[in-house]
Amino acid sequence: MTDERRSFRREPEEKRREALIAAAQSLVAEGGPQAATVRAIAARAGVTAGLIRHYFQTKDDLTRAAYLALMDGMTHANTAVLDTVGDDAELRLAVFVAASLRPPVMAFDRVGLWAGFLHSVQQDAALLEAHEAGYLGYRDTLQGLIAALDRPAMSAQLRSDAIACNAVIDGLWLEGSVIPHAFGPDELPRIALRSVGAMLGVDLLAHAAIALNLPLDDPKPDADPAAPFDETME
Amino acid sequence: MTDERRSFRREPEEKRREALIAAAQSLVAEGGPQAATVRAIAARAGVTAGLIRHYFQTKDDLTRAAYLALMDGMTHANTAVLDTVGDDAELRLAVFVAASLRPPVMAFDRVGLWAGFLHSVQQDAALLEAHEAGYLGYRDTLQGLIAALDRPAMSAQLRSDAIACNAVIDGLWLEGSVIPHAFGPDELPRIALRSVGAMLGVDLLAHAAIALNLPLDDPKPDADPAAPFDETME
DNA sequence: CGCCCAATTATGCAACTGTATAAATGCGGA
DNA sequence: TCCGCATTTATACAGTTGCATAATTGGGCG
Numbered sequence: 001m002t003d004e005r006r007s008f009r010r011e012p013e014e015k016r017r018e019a020l021i022a023a024a025q026s027l028v029a030e031g032g033p034q035a036a037t038v039r040a041i042a043a044r045a046g047v048t049a050g051l052i053r054h055y056f057q058t059k060d061d062l063t064r065a066a067y068l069a070l071m072d073g074m075t076h077a078n079t080a081v082l083d084t085v086g087d088d089a090e091l092r093l094a095v096f097v098a099a100s101l102r103p104p105v106m107a108f109d110r111v112g113l114w115a116g117f118l119h120s121v122q123q124d125a126a127l128l129e130a131h132e133a134g135y136l137g138y139r140d141t142l143q144g145l146i147a148a149l150d151r152p153a154m155s156a157q158l159r160s161d162a163i164a165c166n167a168v169i170d171g172l173w174l175e176g177s178v179i180p181h182a183f184g185p186d187e188l189p190r191i192a193l194r195s196v197g198a199m200l201g202v203d204l205l206a207h208a209a210i211a212l213n214l215p216l217d218d219p220k221p222d223a224d225p226a227a228p229f230d231e232t233m234e
Numbered sequence: 235m236t237d238e239r240r241s242f243r244r245e246p247e248e249k250r251r252e253a254l255i256a257a258a259q260s261l262v263a264e265g266g267p268q269a270a271t272v273r274a275i276a277a278r279a280g281v282t283a284g285l286i287r288h289y290f291q292t293k294d295d296l297t298r299a300a301y302l303a304l305m306d307g308m309t310h311a312n313t314a315v316l317d318t319v320g321d322d323a324e325l326r327l328a329v330f331v332a333a334s335l336r337p338p339v340m341a342f343d344r345v346g347l348w349a350g351f352l353h354s355v356q357q358d359a360a361l362l363e364a365h366e367a368g369y370l371g372y373r374d375t376l377q378g379l380i381a382a383l384d385r386p387a388m389s390a391q392l393r394s395d396a397i398a399c400n401a402v403i404d405g406l407w408l409e410g411s412v413i414p415h416a417f418g419p420d421e422l423p424r425i426a427l428r429s430v431g432a433m434l435g436v437d438l439l440a441h442a443a444i445a446l447n448l449p450l451d452d453p454k455p456d457a458d459p460a461a462p463f464d465e466t467m468e
Numbered sequence: 469c470g471c472c473c474a475a476t477t478a479t480g481c482a483a484c485t486g487t488a489t490a491a492a493t494g495c496g497g498a
Numbered sequence: 499t500c501c502g503c504a505t506t507t508a509t510a511c512a513g514t515t516g517c518a519t520a521a522t523t524g525g526g527c528g
Contacts, residue, residue: 005508006506008506008507011505016505031353032267032352037486038487048507048508049486049487050489050506050507051505052486053488054504058486058487111352115348115350115352115353118266118345118346119265119269123265160425160428163406163409164428164429166409167409167426171402178352179369188397191397194398199433241523242476242523242524244475245475271516272515273514282478284476284479292517
């Protein structure tokens with residue numbers, strides 16, 4: 001009943017920034033941009049709204065940072081997957097394809113984030129650039145994996161092949177994330193392996209056993225596991 | 235200078251509903267859900283904010299109506315394309331595929347709308363059902379077209395084939411709508427025809443000439459061409 | 469032509485939004 | 499121990515939002 005001032009702990013700058021960014025991301029992922037108000041973000045990060053302004057000049061700055069962090073994490077995760085496997089070209093491609101269609105990449109949160117940021121990105125040149133770089137980077141990696149395959153010289157179609165394979169992956173990712181219950185377990189990664197293989201003339205399904213059982217990291221393993229936050233702001 | 239009351243014209247109920255829905259859709263498509271405020275919607279529809287409440291109990295009702303109208307229009311457009319072509323199975327499939335990767339389907343507006351509604355849909359059971367019905371309906375049509383192809387009995391893979399083809403289309407649609415300048419003219423529909431054909435073992439590119447030149451309707455040909463609306467609400 | 473009612477506008481309001489600023493407090497260094 | 503200050507909370511404010519309600523006016527019907 002006594003309205004005493006809320007107690008707090010001082011945290012290092014980097015930790016607070018990350019917490020605020022993570023809070024903003026999860027809110028956008030769950031409820032869209034409208035859900036990510038400064039107060040909601042602060043609450044989820046376990047602080048009060050004013051603190052946001054102490055680490056970010058404006059809310060748009062936080063939004064930008066959240067999107068850039070997202071893109072950063074995705075590209076990092078993509079290359080990380082390839083580091084866990086040897087140099088058999090077919091296997092590498094299979095692993096790369098399958099990883100994009102399993103958690104934590106295939107989850108509604110990801111689509112929610114992507115959709116929630118779409119319009120902000122379109123209205124900010126820097127974000128647009130980051131978005132394109134992310135997309136093209138992913139496609140280039142894919143194209144490199146395709147080029148490494150040992151198949152009859154079809155290098156003229158390399159670009160088209162990469163675009164098409166990328167599209168299958170994106171489409172399956174979209175559908176599987178939004179309507180997960182419409183598909184059986186492992187159905188989508190299997191379909192991806194089969195159709196990408198069919199388009200390229202290789203048998204990726206032969207590597208399904210490995211590609212589907214590879215352990216995948218969660219996006220932020222170093223984040224604070226316990227949320228020091230009670231819902232009531234009063 | 236004289237603050238005389240704004241003059242207005244009475245319109246039939248259906249026309250006003252459609253105008254409000256179209257206004258809401260275009261705003262969501264351009265700027266996301268946050269841009270579709272009641273005042274902005276009313277302004278774009280050429281009326282004042284209060285009128286919305288006269289036709290829709292709440293703003294959420296308008297949102298719902300806008301999304302349902304969108305889904306309706308899309309499924310209608312999809313079937314309409316098939317009515318314009320004969321009964322050659324390959325040609326029908328090619329036309330169907332290509333139509334999804336050309337304007338007006340492939341345009342940022344569509345992706346913007348899809349993304350802008352994603353979270354609202356997820357939080358409303360009725361919309362979720364409509365969304366799934368739309369997706370599955372599209373996929374079923376696609377599956378029917380695939381089944382009609384004259385190819386060696388691979389009916390066991392029919393479901394997988396439909397899912398995969400749908401995914402290529404969705405993925406190309408996504409990328410082409412968001413980053414249009416990354417692709418040449420007609421590049422994406424051609425890639426779609428080639429890769430869908432490769433997955434199914436038929437040559438769809440042979441029908442490219444027809445599929446790429448078919449005239450396509452704009453979504454609402456009966457809408458009021460001239461916008462009776464001046465920007466200043468005062 | 470003039471009545472009448474529904475369609476439309478105008479106004480008001482409480483809740484919420486982002487931001488600015490002042491006040492308090494935790495904590496490392498003396 | 500306690501001083502100093504950056505970190506954090508608290509408060510304030512103007513603008514916006516969705517919604518409710520009252521005041522007008524268009525236009526069909528007699």
